[in-house]
Amino acid sequence: MNASPSPGADVSGDAYLPAHGNGGYRVLRYDLDLEYRPAANRLSGTARITAVATQPLSGLVLDFEPYKLNRVQVQGVNARYTHRGHKLRVKPARSIAEGAEFVVDIRYAGNPAPLNSPEWGDVGWDELTDGALVASQPVGAPSWFPCNDHPSDKAAYRLSMKVPAPYTVVATGRLVDTRRSAGATTWVFERDEPSATYLMSVQIGQYVEVALDDVARIFVPPRLRDNALFDFGRQPQIRRTLEDWFGPYPFDEYAVVVTDDELDDPIEAQGMAVFGAGHVDGLRTHERLVVHEFAHQWFGNSLTVADWKHIWLNEGFATYAEWLWSEAAGGETADELARRWRAEPAQQGVGPRIGDPGVRDMFSQRVYKGGALTLHALRGQLGDETFFALLRDWTSTHRHGTVTTADFTALAAHHAGRPLDTFFTTWLDTDTLPA
Ligand SMILES: [Zn+2]
Numbered sequence: 001m002n003a004s005p006s007p008g009a010d011v012s013g014d015a016y017l018p019a020h021g022n023g024g025y026r027v028l029r030y031d032l033d034l035e036y037r038p039a040a041n042r043l044s045g046t047a048r049i050t051a052v053a054t055q056p057l058s059g060l061v062l063d064f065e066p067y068k069l070n071r072v073q074v075q076g077v078n079a080r081y082t083h084r085g086h087k088l089r090v091k092p093a094r095s096i097a098e099g100a101e102f103v104v105d106i107r108y109a110g111n112p113a114p115l116n117s118p119e120w121g122d123v124g125w126d127e128l129t130d131g132a133l134v135a136s137q138p139v140g141a142p143s144w145f146p147c148n149d150h151p152s153d154k155a156a157y158r159l160s161m162k163v164p165a166p167y168t169v170v171a172t173g174r175l176v177d178t179r180r181s182a183g184a185t186t187w188v189f190e191r192d193e194p195s196a197t198y199l200m201s202v203q204i205g206q207y208v209e210v211a212l213d214d215v216a217r218i219f220v221p222p223r224l225r226d227n228a229l230f231d232f233g234r235q236p237q238i239r240r241t242l243e244d245w246f247g248p249y250p251f252d253e254y255a256v257v258v259t260d261d262e263l264d265d266p267i268e269a270q271g272m273a274v275f276g277a278g279h280v281d282g283l284r285t286h287e288r289l290v291v292h293e294f295a296h297q298w299f300g301n302s303l304t305v306a307d308w309k310h311i312w313l314n315e316g317f318a319t320y321a322e323w324l325w326s327e328a329a330g331g332e333t334a335d336e337l338a339r340r341w342r343a344e345p346a347q348q349g350v351g352p353r354i355g356d357p358g359v360r361d362m363f364s365q366r367v368y369k370g371g372a373l374t375l376h377a378l379r380g381q382l383g384d385e386t387f388f389a390l391l392r393d394w395t396s397t398h399r400h401g402t403v404t405t406a407d408f409t410a411l412a413a414h415h416a417g418r419p420l421d422t423f424f425t426t427w428l429d430t431d432t433l434p435a
Contacts, residue, residue, distance in 0.1 A: 010061040010087055012150040016308040016359040019086070020139045021150025022061040025051045028101070029155055032145050035162040036204060041127050043067075044109035047145050050101065057096040060104075064088040064146035065124075067110035074104050088146055106146050115140055119360055121264075128261045131167060131205035135267040135274060138308060138362070141197035152306045152402045154194035162186040163204055170203040170219050170255050172270040191270060193251060194400050196304050201269035203257045212236060215253060220280075221260040227282035228258050231290070234329075238291055241328055242321060246295070247392040250302035250399060254294070265289075268296035268318075287329075288322040295321030298395050306402040311362050312354050312428070313403055316371015323372060338376040341369040347433055355405050355428030374427040377434075381423060382416055390415040 012021025027049055034045035049062070063086055072081045074092035081090045088106075096102050112132075114122035117139065124140025126133055134144060141149050161169045165183050173191035180186075191200070207219035210229060213236040220228040235256070243249055251271040263276025266289050273293035279286045299321075300314035323334040332340075341347060346365035352358055354370045361367065379387040390412055398407065405428065413420045426434045 009059075010089070012148075012152075014150060014307050015356075016362065017139060017150075020063060021153065022063065022148050024055050024057050025053050025060055025102075025148070027051045027148050027153055027155040030145065030147065030157045030200075032157070032159045032161075034145075034160065036132065037164065038127075038131055038167065038204060039164075041111050041132075042109070043112045043125070043144060045107070047106045047108070049104045049106070049146065051104070051148075052101045053096045053098055056098045057092075059089060059091040060096075062088045062090065062104075062106075062146040063142040063149035064106075064108075065113075065115065065143050067108040070107040070109065072104070072106050075102055076105075079104075086142060104146075108146075112144050115143055120363070125202075128205060128259055130260065131203070133203050133205075133257075133259060133274060134201045135263075135269075136198040136201070137267060138198055141200060144202070145200075147197045149197050151196040151198060151304050151308070154196050154304060154400070154402065156193075157189075157191040157195060157200060159189045159191070159200075159202070160186055161189075161202060161204075166206055167204050168207045168209070168219065170207070170257050170272070172199065172201050172255075172272050174253060193270070193302075195270040195301075199268070199270040199301055199304075201272055201274065203259070203272075203274060205257075205260060207257070212256070213239070215239065215249065216256060217253070218256040218258065220258040221277070224258055224260075224277060224280050227280045230282050231280050231284050231287065232256055234284075234287065235290065235294070238294055238325065241325065242291075242295060242298070245321075245324060245388055245391060246298045247395045250297055250395070254297065266293050268293045268300060270301050271297065288326065291322050291325040292318045302400055303395060303398045303403045304401070306404050308359070308362060309356050310403065310405050311357070312367050312371035312374070313405065313408060315363070315368045316354065316375060319368045319372035320375040323376070334376060338373055342373055342433070344369065346370075347373065350431045351433075353429055353431055355424075370427075370433060373433065374424075377427060378412065378420075378423070381420070382412075386415050 009024045011018045029050040031048040036043050072079050077093045079090050079092045112125035114124040114126045124136050124143025141147050159171050169187035171189040173189035176190050177188035209219050211217050216235050255272040257274045262278045266275040295318040299317035323337040327333040351366045352361035357367050409424045
């Protein structure tokens with residue numbers, strides 16, 4: 001038996017981002033035991049990765065940005081390694097058999113910095129004026145922990161984060177413990193639901209916490225508290241309404257963080273969303289974004305794309321949730337919004353294909369608004385009863401799994417009781433949208 005990894009072991013096979021993620025194993029669990037000092041922007045600690053080999057492995061590869069590595073062990077035994085570019089290559093003392101579970105421990109320290117990409121700007125761990133945040137979509141996770149950075153390799157997490165006393169840590173997951181020591185607090189979170197690396201997030205700042213209902217809490221700088229409580233005041237109604245359309249909220253908790261700094265766009269994380277100070281004005285100006293990020297908990301976070309080319313399954317659905325909410329809240333109807341956005345220049349003429357937009361246009365308006373237009377047209381084809389039954393079946397069948405466009409179109413045809421190939425080809429696979 002060949003005990004070396006296949007030639008593709010340092011690639012994921014992703015259609016758009018093949019250099020992110022690796023082959024030969026699947027991660028079951030990450031245990032991150034970390035400490036962060038904001039004044040020095042210093043992150044240090046240990047990552048324990050529990051994984052299972054999907055082939056015989058004489059070595060394995062992880063995605064990880066430059067940190068000083070103090071120790072790399074596999075099964076408790078020191079391993080040889082090289083760390084070049086974004087890849088950490090580990091060679092265990094003994095090969096790992098196919099199907100075997102194994103543990104990798106990596107002790108590291110350094111000054112975290114976001115990855116700068118031409119397409120998406122800075123992603124990953126980023127310093128704030130007073131604190132830090134993590135917004136990783138799509139490839140920022142290796143800026144703060146070694147991982148198999150591909151959305152299809154979802155895993156459980158435990159995160160322990162020690163910070164100086166005045167700071168609050170909000171992280172994806174259930175807060176299970178806080179321990180105070182001299183001048184510092186350690187915050188411990190458990191994330192049991194399988195989660196993609198890009199959706200793991202940490203927010204460190206000086207926040208006050210307010211419960212919005214028995215699921216949602218908001219963490220906000222004191223100066224923005226009153227405006228934020230108004231702007232997020234309908235979050236409980238939004239949850240009930242989205243649950244009617246999309247089925248039960250997929251997590252036990254939802255943390256909304258408003259940073260003291262401006263952010264260009266809010267961003268979703270697992271059971272969490274992060275907004276900038278500029279998204280809060282006490283007038284609910286950005287409520288559509290409150291809905292958009294919350295809808296990602298179903299579309300993106302519970303149901304995660306198996307490959308980045310299926311990104312419309314996240315963004316088209318989250319955008320359509322905005323339109324549905326607008327109508328439910330007495331604003332413009334979904335139909336009015338669909339007609340308005342269809343007339344915008346971004347939906348006219350030749351443009352990226354919604355079902356395969358290419359890596360540069362993953363987050364383009366053609367994917368967001370065009371994806372929502374596709375759903376609105378599908379709703380017209382199926383009628384409301386069948387359309388919403390399809391969405392609830394979609395979220396329940398693939399709950400906490402990974403999905404592709406073909407999965408969705410097949411389920412839609414099943415609910416329609418007839419083939420929809422022509423419909424979906426016309427919307428998703430062509431570079432001009434139908435009238
Ligand atoms: Zn989005």
